[in-house]
Amino acid sequence: MTRALHWFRDDLRLADNPALLAAAGDGPVLCLYILDEGGNRRSLGGASRWWLSRSLKALAAALEEKGGALILMRGDPLTILPALVESARIARVTWTRRYDAASVALDKALKETLTRAGIEVQSFNGSLLNEPWEVTSKAGQPMKVFTPYWRAARERGEPARPLPAPRTIERLALPDSAAGETLALADLRLEPRRPDWAGGLREAWTPGEAGAGARLESFIGSGLSGYAEDRNRPDRESTSRLSPHLRFGEIGPRQIWHALAMARQGGEAAGSDTDAEKFLSELGWREFSYHLLFHNPDLASRNYDSRFDAFPWHDDPEAQRRWQRGQTGIPLVDAGLRELWTTGWMHNRVRMVVASFLIKHLLQDWRAGEAWFWDTLVDADPANNAASWQWVAGSGADAAPYFRIFNPVTQGETWDPKGAYVRRWVPELAKLPPGLIHQPWKASAAMLREAGIDPGKSYPQPMVDLGLGRQRALDAFAAIKGS
Numbered sequence: 005m006t007r008a009l010h011w012f013r014d015d016l017r018l019a020d021n022p023a024l025l026a027a028a029g030d031g032p033v034l035c036l037y038i039l040d041e042g043g044n045r046r047s048l049g050g051a052s053r054w055w056l057s058r059s060l061k062a063l064a065a066a067l068e069e070k071g072g073a074l075i076l077m078r079g080d081p082l083t084i085l086p087a088l089v090e091s092a093r094i095a096r097v098t099w100t101r102r103y104d105a106a107s108v109a110l111d112k113a114l115k116e117t118l119t120r121a122g123i124e125v126q127s128f129n130g131s132l133l134n135e136p137w138e139v140t141s142k143a144g145q146p147m148k149v150f151t152p153y154w155r156a157a158r159e160r161g162e163p164a165r166p167l168p169a170p171r172t173i174e175r176l177a178l179p180d181s182a183a184g185e186t187l188a189l190a191d192l193r194l195e196p197r198r199p200d201w202a203g204g205l206r207e208a209w210t211p212g213e214a215g216a217g218a219r220l221e222s223f224i225g226s227g228l229s230g231y232a233e234d235r236n237r238p239d240r241e242s243t244s245r246l247s248p249h250l251r252f253g254e255i256g257p258r259q260i261w262h263a264l265a266m267a268r269q270g271g272e273a274a275g276s277d278t279d280a281e282k283f284l285s286e287l288g289w290r291e292f293s294y295h296l297l298f299h300n301p302d303l304a305s306r307n308y309d310s311r312f313d314a315f316p317w318h319d320d321p322e323a324q325r326r327w328q329r330g331q332t333g334i335p336l337v338d339a340g341l342r343e344l345w346t347t348g349w350m351h352n353r354v355r356m357v358v359a360s361f362l363i364k365h366l367l368q369d370w371r372a373g374e375a376w377f378w379d380t381l382v383d384a385d386p387a388n389n390a391a392s393w394q395w396v397a398g399s400g401a402d403a404a405p406y407f408r409i410f411n412p413v414t415q416g417e418t419w420d421p422k423g424a425y426v427r428r429w430v431p432e433l434a435k436l437p438p439g440l441i442h443q444p445w446k447a448s449a450a451m452l453r454e455a456g457i458d459p460g461k462s463y464p465q466p467m468v469d470l471g472l473g474r475q476r477a478l479d480a481f482a483a484i485k486g487s
């Protein structure tokens with residue numbers, strides 16, 4: 005019989021959790037979550053803290069159903085874990101690996117300390133199809149371009165089958181000396197209070213493993229139909245919305261992969277093979293982002309392409325504030341940022357458009373946008389967020405070239421043709437016809453009056469002329485191109 009401790013981090017689930025299974029295999033388990041707000045780790049943003057709170061609540065209930073209990077603590081794991089392991093006479097510690105530099109360093113230090121104390125430490129891959137170091141070029145080097153990366157990943161074959169949840173979890177009682185360190189969920193103060201801005205998040209999401217499973221099932225059963233094309237349509241619920249569940253490890257990619265494969269075999273998956281392959285390749289982008297993060301630890305703070313170090317950014321806090329609030333006067337951009345503010349999520353196509361607008365039309369450093377997304381997204385992810393911002397900026401690996409500047413009007417007309425998405429999130433424009441809703445500045449005075457719009461008062465004038473802004477961005481890029 006082994007007394008074990010499973011340290012939950014970004015793996016807030018029971019099924020397909022190899023580290024939890026290894027802990028629960030042959031004896032009582034102490035299930036622990038530590039809110040780590042200091043050290044070198046980047047603190048979670050507000051929306052992620054809300055999600056975490058709900059997810060921990062769901063996890064605690066699921067563990068109790070199996071006989072276990074979730075213990076919550078706050079502080080530095082490097083201090084907490086060795087002391088707890090000693091006082092609770094733990095023989096084995098398990099965790100699921102993380103890949104950001106600070107976590108890798110922390111895990112390494114802990115492993116050394118615990119192993120020196122005679123404790124068995126086991127870490128597992130529970131959040132990726134392939135470890136970041138497993139996919140390499142033929143010469144054994146990290147990959148820089150997505151298509152060959154994904155081809156090489158696919159050539160490694162099917163990912164391992166997901167594991168079941170432990171049948172039961174025997175609860176390991178905390179010694180009195182440690183019991184005083186434990187906290188109730190409310191003590192972690194993860195949810196906003198004054199003001200409580202999380203109403204829209206509560207309406208939109210069901211954090212936790214059960215919520216993740218339900219979303220996957222309904223996506224495979226119906227949502228996947230037409231995904232390859234419709235995934236670009238923000239006016240339709242056309243993507244899985246699994247991203248925050250994946251971020252917090254309430255579901256793992258192996259589970260998604262095999263659930264889809266089984267449904268396809270059984271003829272129960274909606275959509276075509278093209279839809280399914282496209283969806284899998286999006287999981288591939290997530291894998292590629294982790295590959296990039298692992299090999300470029302400062303992906304969120306340093307240009308992957310160092311030519312961008314000389315880029316003449318305009319540091320304009322007022323412009324950034326208008327962008328954050330969805331008050332730019334460009335309807336699709338404002339709709340996206342308001343969707344983000346209300347629900348903690350934004351459609352991928354619109355993420356690209358708002359990011360391009362901030363970086364290129366407003367010439368603001370991509371790191372300002374990355375930080376805002378980090379604070380407001382429920383799926384704020386150390387790899388996906390950094391890699392995607394750099395991708396849009398043109399400074400990343402396999403990035404969109406800098407001269408590819410999204411035109412938010414054309415994007416709106418193509419992907420939100422009737423303007424339903426803008427109408428939903430920018431209701432002050434709701435009465436404009438589809439031909440004008442993406443460019444209200446083209447409406448006649450009579451039409452604006454009829455639609456109840458007072459330009460500059462009920463809805464802002466565009467903060468930049470799109471044509472001039474585009475030219476200014478191209479000129480700025482020309483300045484660094486040869487460097």
Ligand SMILES: Cc1cc2nc3c(=O)[nH]c(=O)nc-3n(C[C@H](O)[C@H](O)[C@H](O)COP(=O)(O)OP(=O)(O)OC[C@H]3O[C@@H](n4cnc5c(N)ncnc54)[C@H](O)[C@@H]3O)c2cc1C
Pocket residue numbers: 235243244245246247248250251283286287288289290291293350351352353355356359377381383384385386388389390392393396
């Ligand atoms: C500027 C910018 C910032 C972004 N920040 C994040 C972030 O912080 N966290 C995050 O998870 N995604 C981020 N993305 C990627 C993408 O927008 C979201 O993953 C996607 O919109 C989530 O919705 P979904 O779950 O319905 O996606 P689906 O289309 O259903 O895709 C399934 C899963 O694949 C992964 N995925 C999809 N697209 C991408 C992508 N382009 N890059 C990496 N993984 C992808 C996600 O895990 C997603 O849940 C960002 C994109 C941009 C342009």
